[in-house]
Every structure is written in C-alpha cells, then in structure tokens.
Amino acid sequence: xxxxxxxxxxxxxxxxxxxxxxxxxxxxxxxxxxxxxxxxxxxxxxxxxxxxxxxxxxxxxxxxxxxxxxxxxxxxxxxxxxxxxxxxxxxxxxxxxxxxxxxxxxxxxxxxxx
Amino acid sequence: xxxxxxxxxxxxxxxxxxxxxxxxxxxxxxxxxxxxxxxxxxxxxxxxxxxxxxxxxxxxxxxxxxxxxxxxxxxxxxxxxxxxxxxxxxxxxxxxxxxxxxxxxxxxxxxx
Numbered sequence: 001x002x003x004x005x006x007x008x009x010x011x012x013x014x015x016x017x018x019x020x021x022x023x024x025x026x027x028x029x030x031x032x033x034x035x036x037x038x039x040x041x042x043x044x045x046x047x048x049x050x051x052x053x054x055x056x057x058x059x060x061x062x063x064x065x066x067x068x069x070x071x072x073x074x075x076x077x078x079x080x081x082x083x084x085x086x087x088x089x090x091x092x093x094x095x096x097x098x099x100x101x102x103x104x105x106x107x108x109x110x111x112x113x114x
Numbered sequence: 115x116x117x118x119x120x121x122x123x124x125x126x127x128x129x130x131x132x133x134x135x136x137x138x139x140x141x142x143x144x145x146x147x148x149x150x151x152x153x154x155x156x157x158x159x160x161x162x163x164x165x166x167x168x169x170x171x172x173x174x175x176x177x178x179x180x181x182x183x184x185x186x187x188x189x190x191x192x193x194x195x196x197x198x199x200x201x202x203x204x205x206x207x208x209x210x211x212x213x214x215x216x217x218x219x220x221x222x223x224x225x226x
Contacts, residue, residue, distance in 0.1 A: 004157070033213065042120075042218035043158070043203060048211075055211050058115070091157055098211045101146040101165075105157030 002027065005074075006092050006106035014114050019079040019086070021109045025094030031055075032075040033103060034067060037089045046090075049075060050098075082113045116141040118206050120217025127194050128225050135220045137204035138186040144206040147180060147187045148214070152201045161202075162189070194224045 005024040013019050025032050030051045035043040045059040049069035060067065064082075069075040079086055089110045093103035117140040127133050139147075145166035150158035164171045164178045164187065171178050175194075180187040191198055204217040 035216070043216040045213050045215060048213050056213050059213075093157075099209060101148060101163055101207060102160050103148075103158075103214055105150075105159065107155075107157050 004092055004094050004104050004106035006090075006109050008109060009107060010110050010112070012112045012114060013082050015083055016081050019082050019111055019113075021077040021079075021090050021092075021111070022074045023077070023092030023094075023106060024074040025092075026096075026104050029094035029096050029104070031095045031098060031100075032069050033093045033095075034075075034077050035091045035093065037091060037108070043091065046077070055098075079111075082111070084113045087111055087113045116144060116206055116208070116215040118204060118215050118217040120204050120220060122220060123218065124221045124223070126223045126225060129194060129196060131194055133189075133191045133194055133198070133222055133224075135189045135202055135204065135222075136186060137188070137206075137217050138184075139206040139215075140185065141206065141208060142185070143208040143212075145209055146207040147178070148205050148207075149176075149178060149189050150203045150205065150216075152203065152219075154200075158203060191222075194222075196224050196226050198222060199224045 034046040047067045048056040064080045066078045089108045091108045093105045120137045148163035151161045152158040177190045201219045207214045
C-alpha cells in the first residue's frame with residue numbers, strides 16, 4: 001500500500017512564475033491537509049480538503065494561493081506569481097476520515113524561488 | 115483557534131539519558147494529542163498519541179502524559195539512542211472536521 005505521494009520533490013521557480021504541487025493521498029483516504037514548513041519553524045496549517053470540498057482554508061493566504069482536491073486525481077496546491085517568501089517545504093498529509101486522528105505525511109515538496 | 119506551545123526548541127542529551135518535551139494547548143475542545151518525529155529531509159511520522167480520556171500511554175521507550183485540567187501534555191523518551199535524534203512535534207486536534215495544530219518542534223540531539 002503506497003504512502004502519500006508528493007511531486008515534485010524539488011521545484012525551482014523564478015519570481016512571478018506559478019508553482020503547482022501535487023499530492024496523492026493514501027489509498028482509501030479522502031481527507032487531505034497541506035502544511036508549510038519554513039526553516040526553524042513548525043508546521044503551519046494551510047488548508048484542509050475533502051474530495052471536491054474545502055473544509056478549512058483558514059491558514060491559506062488570501063491572494064495567490066489556491067487548493068483543490070477533485071473527484072478524480074491528486075490534490076493540487078497552486079501558488080501564483082511566486083515571491084521569495086514562498087520558498088519553503090510544503091507537506092501534504094492524508095487521513096481516512098474526519099474523526100481519524102493520525103495524519104500520514106508525504107515526503108514534502110521543496111519550493112525554491114529565485 | 116487552537117494554539118499549541120512547545121518547549122524546549124532544542125534539547126541535547128547524552129546517550130542513555132532521558133529526554134522530556136512539554137506542550138500546552140489552548141482549546142479545551144481538543145481531545146486528541148499526537149506526537150510526530152521528523153528526520154532530516156523526510157515527512158513527519160506519528161510515534162505515539164493520546165486521547166483525552168487517558169492520562170498516560172506508553173510504548174516501549176516512549177511515553178506520553180496528559181493533564182487536561184492544566185491543558186498540557188509531555189513526551190518522555192527513556193534510554194535515548196543516537197537514532198532518536200530528530201525534530202519532534204506535538205499537536206492537538208478537536209473532534210470532527212477540525213485541523214491538527216502543531217507546536218513549533220523540538221530538535222533533539224542524542225550525543226553518543
């Protein structure tokens with residue numbers, strides 16, 4: 001049973017470009033969470049999605065950032081017009097239900113903005 | 115919303131000694147408290163968790179305690195080994211469609 005798959009593992013973008021990060025949850029998991037991790041900082045919640053629904057996007061910046069989890073295919077975190085401050089590791093986690101406690105994390109996508 | 119505070123931010127112990135990491139939370143509705151270990155370049159992995167109806171839980175060399183009245187919980191690692199060196203995160207979650215809120219992390223170094 002494959003774990004949470006994130007790609008790309010490393011992404012380099014120039015300022016103003018778009019970054020698109022993908023996350024395939026574990027088989028049977030319909031809940032996906034995105035977290036951002038900056039050096040020397042913890043895991044900052046960004047968005048919580050269930051298939052085709054955004055449950056909680058309270059941690060997502062209002063501009064330039066969006067997330068989706070379509071009925072078919074992976075969850076996607078999109079960052080438009082990237083700036084240097086967007087450089088971070090972005091982690092996706094999945095769980096089988098809203099009541100399940102454990103999150104299963106992917107290996108992360110490391111975004112570098114030049 | 116929930117706020118989780120964690121300390122210390124860094125911790126160095128000699129191999130074989132014990133390590134203790136402490137966390138506090140703010141939302142009395144939180145009822146699930148997991149601990150994650152993150153090795154360099156990897157995603158966090160759950161190592162132990164505790165629910166609010168339990169005061170203590172142990173799994174081999176690691177144990178977690180919870181004080182709901184004081185809203186704090188702790189991770190204890192005994193007989194530390196070099197492979198325990200990693201960043202440890204505490205977290206808290208309320209029931210239902212609630213996000214998991216993490217502490218800032220503790221970088222543990224076990225010195226051989």
